[in-house]
Each structure stands twice: as C-alpha cells, then as structure tokens.
Amino acid sequence: MVGAGPAGIYAADILDKSDAPVTIDLFERMPAPFGLIRYGVAPDHPRIKGIVNALHKVLDRPGIRLLGNIDYGTDLKLDDLREFYDAVIFSTGASSDRTLDLPGIDLPGSYGAADFVSWYDGHPDVPRTWPLDASSVAVLGVGNVALDVARILAKTADELLTTEIPPNVYQGLCASHVTDVHVFGRRGPAQAKFTPMELRELDHSPNVEVIVDPEDIEFDEGSIAAIRGSKQVDMVVKTLQDWAIRDTGDRPKRLHLHFFHSPAEVTGDGRVEGLRTERTELTGDGNVRGTGEFHDWDVQAVYRAVGYLSSALPEIPFDHGTGTVPNEGGRVLDLDEAHVPGVYVTGWIKRGPVGLIGHTKGDAAETVANLLADAPELHRAEYDDPDAILAFLAERGVPFTTWEGWGRLDTHERGLGEPHGRDRVKVVEREEMVRVSREV
Structure with a gap:
C-alpha cells in the first residue's frame, strides 16, 4: 500500500479482515501516518480529527505494518515493490491545487x-x-x-x-x-x-x-x-x-x-x-x-479553493485532465486500457477529490474485492520474508519510520502540549519528526 492516509488505511482494514492470508505494509511519504487528517483538516476540527482513533485501531493490528518517511519514486520504485509484494495499491490522495x-x-x-x-x-x-x-x-x-x-x-x-x-x-x-x-x-x-x-x-x-x-x-x-x-x-x-x-x-x-x-x-x-x-x-x-x-x-x-488535484506517480499511467490514474474498479489501466498486473488504486487518486473522508471506504471495498478476485493469477513476489524490505531500505540508507516510531512522536507531541493544556503541539520539521520517531 502506497499512502497511509484514510484511503490506504481503509483498504488495509478491509484486506486484513478478508479470509485471504495477507500481510500488509503501508508506505507513507511523511514520517507520520494519517495523511489528510493530519495535514489537510483544519486544526479547530477536533470532531473530524477523531477519525484518527478508528484509523489508529487498524494500524495497531499485527498484520499491518507502517513504514514512513519513504518517498515512492525516489526511495523505491515500482519494480522494487514488485520484488517484495504480490500486489500494490496506490492511495496517494490529492494534495495540489x-x-x-x-x-x-x-x-x-x-x-x-x-x-x-x-x-x-x-x-x-x-x-x-x-x-x-x-x-x-x-x-x-x-x-x-x-x-x-x-x-x-x-x-x-x-x-x-x-x-x-x-x-x-x-x-x-x-x-x-x-x-x-x-x-x-x-x-x-x-x-x-x-x-x-x-x-x-x-x-x-x-x-x-x-x-x-x-x-x-x-x-x-x-x-x-x-x-x-x-x-x-x-x-x-x-x-x-x-x-x-x-x-x-x-x-x-x-x-x-x-x-x-x-x-x-x-x-x-x-x-x-x-x-x-x-x-x-x-x-x-x-x-x-x-x-x-x-x-x-x-x-x-x-x-x-476550487478543488484539489492529485499528482502523477512515476511509472504509473495518469490522466492529467481528470487528475486520476485510469482504472476500472481500482484496477490500473495502461494506454491500451489493459489492466496493469498487480497494480491498483483507491481513494482520490482513483476517483478524484470529491466527497467526504468516509466516502473512501466504498472505493477501498471495490478495489480490494477486485484485487482478491485477481489473486490466483498474480505474479508472486521474489522475497517472501517480511523483513526483506527492511533490509532493502536499510541498505539504501533510507531513514524510515515505523508504527512504534509514531507512538514515540505522538507521545512527544502530546508532551509538548500538556504544560499548556493542549492535546498536542505538532512538530513541523521533518528531521525532528524522524529523530523522535527513531529514538531507541
């Protein structure tokens, strides 16, 4: 899963609850998860930010792993992902104007x-x-x-x-x-x-x-x-x-x-x-x-404020007119409208930036259903050891963060807010986020 915002987490939730024997990794460009909830919702919307509590429970499951501070296209490419995973779902959202x-x-x-x-x-x-x-x-x-x-x-x-x-x-x-x-x-x-x-x-x-x-x-x-x-x-x-x-x-x-x-x-x-x-x-x-x-x-x-727009992804077809990845039910389509094997999309990169956060659940359900239907024909990953990707990232010198690291950052931010009676004070600098997350 590329993108650990609501769309990616909803897809991971549905896939994890299926009968299929799966392990799921969510790759996130930011050092912290939750995407739009953390970086797209106004800070005076505590009710909407409460969605984080539900997303937190999903990421807390043992079959789902968060790997943050990893930029798809720079730190790893599609061919790299195919070596370690049977299928890839892109849920990168929309962050441009x-x-x-x-x-x-x-x-x-x-x-x-x-x-x-x-x-x-x-x-x-x-x-x-x-x-x-x-x-x-x-x-x-x-x-x-x-x-x-x-x-x-x-x-x-x-x-x-x-x-x-x-x-x-x-x-x-x-x-x-x-x-x-x-x-x-x-x-x-x-x-x-x-x-x-x-x-x-x-x-x-x-x-x-x-x-x-x-x-x-x-x-x-x-x-x-x-x-x-x-x-x-x-x-x-x-x-x-x-x-x-x-x-x-x-x-x-x-x-x-x-x-x-x-x-x-x-x-x-x-x-x-x-x-x-x-x-x-x-x-x-x-x-x-x-x-x-x-x-x-x-x-x-x-x-x-006339709408958000998704950004093109390296090695993935993109329709610049609609700002989406061409797809059929979440199955990514190439220029000949044939399904790109093992590659899927969900959320705003799939259907455009319309609707509320909860609407991405329907997208995720459709995409995951089609992925599971395709599963018997999918090309199998070269590496079946879940830790192989960690060794790959370490070899490349990528300072990735984890779900446990988010726990440390979360505690740190809440500690910054506590003396002032605030729920948290957000850390802005990426280097500081990574440092706190990776402290042992």
Whole structure:
C-alpha cells in the first residue's frame, strides 16, 4: 500500500479482515501516518480529527505494518515493490491545487488553498512563514475547504492556541492584518457545496461576524427541488437565510458570504489589488448565467479553493485532465486500457477529490474485492520474508519510520502540549519528526 492516509488505511482494514492470508505494509511519504487528517483538516476540527482513533485501531493490528518517511519514486520504485509484494495499491490522495483560468490569477498575493492549508497544518515540506499582510481577502469557492481557509484567516491567533498548531503558525497568525474575508460562490445558496456543520462553525467565534447579503438569498425551481430532495441542502439554506435577515453585530472581524458572483479577473499592478466579479442569475434549473453586471472588490489577496488535484506517480499511467490514474474498479489501466498486473488504486487518486473522508471506504471495498478476485493469477513476489524490505531500505540508507516510531512522536507531541493544556503541539520539521520517531 502506497499512502497511509484514510484511503490506504481503509483498504488495509478491509484486506486484513478478508479470509485471504495477507500481510500488509503501508508506505507513507511523511514520517507520520494519517495523511489528510493530519495535514489537510483544519486544526479547530477536533470532531473530524477523531477519525484518527478508528484509523489508529487498524494500524495497531499485527498484520499491518507502517513504514514512513519513504518517498515512492525516489526511495523505491515500482519494480522494487514488485520484488517484495504480490500486489500494490496506490492511495496517494490529492494534495495540489486545481488551477483556475482567470486573468491575473498568477499575480503575487494570489494563493492556492492547499498551500495555505499545508502551512497552517504544519506540513514539513512547505515554508514556515505565510504572508498575512492583507486586510481584506477573497476566497474563491464554496466547499468545505473554502470555509476552512476563510475561518482560519478570520479567527484570531489566540482562538487557535488551544489546538495543535505549531509555534510558527501561531506567530504568523498573530501578525495577521486580516479584518475582512469575502467568500465568493458562482451559484446560489442551494448549490453551495459545504456541509451544515462546517457552515455553522463559522458563527461560533466571538471575534468573527458572519454576514450574508439578503439579495443573495434567491431560488429557482431547480434550487427548490434541491432543497426538498436533500436534508443537508435544506439545513445549509436555512442557516444562510437566518444570517441574511439578522442585524449585523460589532465583532472585530467580518466574514462575508457572497453568492451569484462569478470571478472574472484578479486585478492589480504587480500584485493583487482587487477582484472583479460578474453578477450571475439563476436559469430555472439551478444553473446560472452571467448578467453583464460587474463588481470590483477591494482585496489585497486571493485564495482559490476550487478543488484539489492529485499528482502523477512515476511509472504509473495518469490522466492529467481528470487528475486520476485510469482504472476500472481500482484496477490500473495502461494506454491500451489493459489492466496493469498487480497494480491498483483507491481513494482520490482513483476517483478524484470529491466527497467526504468516509466516502473512501466504498472505493477501498471495490478495489480490494477486485484485487482478491485477481489473486490466483498474480505474479508472486521474489522475497517472501517480511523483513526483506527492511533490509532493502536499510541498505539504501533510507531513514524510515515505523508504527512504534509514531507512538514515540505522538507521545512527544502530546508532551509538548500538556504544560499548556493542549492535546498536542505538532512538530513541523521533518528531521525532528524522524529523530523522535527513531529514538531507541
């Protein structure tokens, strides 16, 4: 298994519970496991991070082994894996930002949401500082990631000091000049992609005023059908309606939710100085069209939160249009649409970055079922000793980490947080993570 985030761990869980006599190794590029949970979920989401408890129980099983700080394509290749394993499942997720074709989107001061998320989540491979010198900021997109980005930008640093954010993130947020965050959606409230819980959490901060323009509360037949057909949509719409009709308070920060505004251009001379949007209108079926009416917004930074994108894997076919590995039920397909023997995918690299974390369970079940169906015909690994891969990595000088090592790092991070009444303080530097993990 390449990738020890939720998708890979769910696949390992299902495979381990099958009747097949299997041993499973999960290779992870980071020194620590859990992928998106550790490096993609906002630090003020303890309920979502609670998923770690279930994943922890899977990795605790004797038939599943974690090998971290190993970069596929650099530390080992597909041919190497084939020497030690009968089959390989890639579950590498999606960690890059989807591009947005918009004039001015490449100006300094324009950022991808994934990069910002990686910074505030303490990812070891990104810069330790983040420019927060803008007072007014635009966030493009109305999904959960957009709300995470907007919420972290709007909250005060001290509000987040109870979470696991590392010192460099706290210091960066302390220096933030942000007073207003504007979130823009091209369509209406009934077409927003965030979940009710994520939306309601925006209003929990004593320092952030959530503002919705009453003119943006508009529905057509398609919108009404969506509301009636989904309890989740209905809850989102009712929350937005309540916010639109209430009086604006006097909290020091403001988070504005704008609907029916399609980004048209990021403006500025040498850096971001504004955003131009086109007002849209509903067409009857829940879709929108432009009205030709444009609005200019005084913002000094723009964050695009229009979706994640998976990265191509060495030696593995990749569809750059969809950002996925071509596959049939998880079986990887070559250019001739033939199954690449013994190679499979699951999670976002399989179907694209859509849905919630739990949705990857269905992906994993399908992929594992097809792998087990193929098992009698799979080419057998050259080495059947489970420790052979450890000797291989040691010979190559790869300082890999283990599940036991994660236990040491976990204890260390919790120890850093304990004096301050925090669950943990996350270690950022890769070298430090590896050092703590490998201490004997």
